[in-house]
Amino acid sequence: MIKTLIKKTIKGSIKKLQKEEKLPVFDLPEFKVEHPKEEKFGDYSCNISLILGNILKKSPQEIGEQIVEDLKESKERKVKLFRKVGVVKPGFINFYLSDEFLQSEAEKLATTQNDLWEFNIGKGKKAQVEFVSANPTGPLHLGHGRQAAIGDSLARVLALSGYKVTKEYYFNDEGQQMRNLTESVYARYRQLLGDKDFPLPERGYEGEYIRDIAKKIVEKEGDKFQKKIDKEHFKKYAEECLFALIKKTLKNMGVIHDIFYNESDLYKEGKVDALVKTLKEKCLAYNKDGALWLKLSKMGRKDDKVIVKASSDPTYRLPDIAYHIEKIKRGFDLIIDIFGSDHAEEYPDVLAVLKALGYDESKVKVIIHQFVTLKGGKKMSKRKGTFVTLDQIIDEVGGDVTRFLFLEKASGTHIELDLNLAKDKSEKNPVYYIQYAHARICSILRKTEDCSLDTFDEKLLKHKSELVLVKKILEFPEIIYDINKDFGIHRLCYYAYSLATCFSGFYRDCKVISGGKDLTQARLSLIILTKKVLALSLKLLGINAPEKM
């Protein structure tokens, strides 16, 4: 990667300058190489001399010039990576890539028979991404959609980065919520059979989908259960229906999980009991008022919390901890949890316990996304059935737009969705702009099917718009590295859009089919390369790359 190369070169220069006693000896501080906002400042810029200026109490400008002077001798300079390197105003060192370098990189990428880039960030390690994880008590809502999009795309990026990735869905089909669901379905069932006043349980599920499930039971099995409820049967039926619904919704967004992990397995396999035993042995839990308390205050957290109630039922923290221990034991080196902000308070407890038990909690990365709310809408409640389902929005704007809608925003933003606006504006969604660029390339390619493209003269790619496009293509690996660092998948949306913009500029300025045969060949190679990078970006985002629109 060019960034890393520049960093290395600068470090080398400084060491050399120190050896020659042109600079005093010091520990090299962190510094940055980034893309300047303005074109005139070059393709990359480095702030090292500003930082050193402060440390050495010397003019940054002067230090910068010293480094640049030395860089002139370096081998990167000699192989003509840069057209120009200079120091500007406050003391930034600016690097301008040479045309020769861009051309040769384009040639390398365009003629490779393999994948465009091979990332070895994950080094074959195991990664797990847990997301959605909704209990089967109703259809998925908008918040789940946000998780589904982020989790799935993150998993795709990690897989490209060289991890072996497992996409996991954790759920619980035991407990109060499910009993409530079962009884709600039964109530609707009885009502459908004529008992108009058969009451919904207190705090029962009021959503219309409950009636649909009951209707199915009536159609299939008639009044078989009118006298007496078969709880197990109703529960199982409701669960199956709802999971079918959930999986279908996820599939409409291009999301498929590898593993559905049921919380009850943790109990069946004795993992929860074992955890309780360990916690007691290590004096991390104690009895009080008939309940078992977790001594979080001794683990750097504020308040102790109950993990086993006086009724001897566990609270959700307990299996959650057991589950995360299992994740580590299953050999995952990178564990990503995607949770809504309602979990923001809880997960540090889980991490604290992992640490106290001697597990490497740094393997667990938690991404908290803020809630999706509706503009002018009522509060969304699953129990009351007053929420916008993910299906509704997918129906309105389609899977591609839905995914982009959730992916283009950093997970920390609060999304206030205006459903009408989203619908009205969906035709103008940026996702179509990216897809259009792809389709347009395909269209050009359809007209030139007989071209052979094993080789081409890369020196012919010298128009500014061609070189800008090449530069943008070379940025792709940087985006992947950045996402691996901070899991900000939205970067990829912005990248794909700007790549499409660079292609539009090229399309405007450079005719592909015209002029000489050699130029056509070179430009065809460039647009095929562009198409591959667009398609790859879209694939990672889980969005279709259509050949025609």
Place this chain on the structure above:
RNA sequence: GCGCCCGUAGUUCAAUGGAUAGAACAUAUGGCUUCGGACCAUAAAGUUGGGGGUUCGACUCCCUCCGGGCGCACCA
């Protein structure tokens, strides 16, 4: 009341402590005899919620106030 998150153009959002805060949509104007006009070009639009502080440099870090979201159960 306490804790976490958020507040950036009319709107939706970007901006690993860096240079004149950027895009899209909406608005205004112009561009098809030409590889796809779902496109392109130009313009207007900002006291980055307010006020302090740290720094060579703050949308970014710290303090405080205002506004919004989410938590604060022997619910999950």
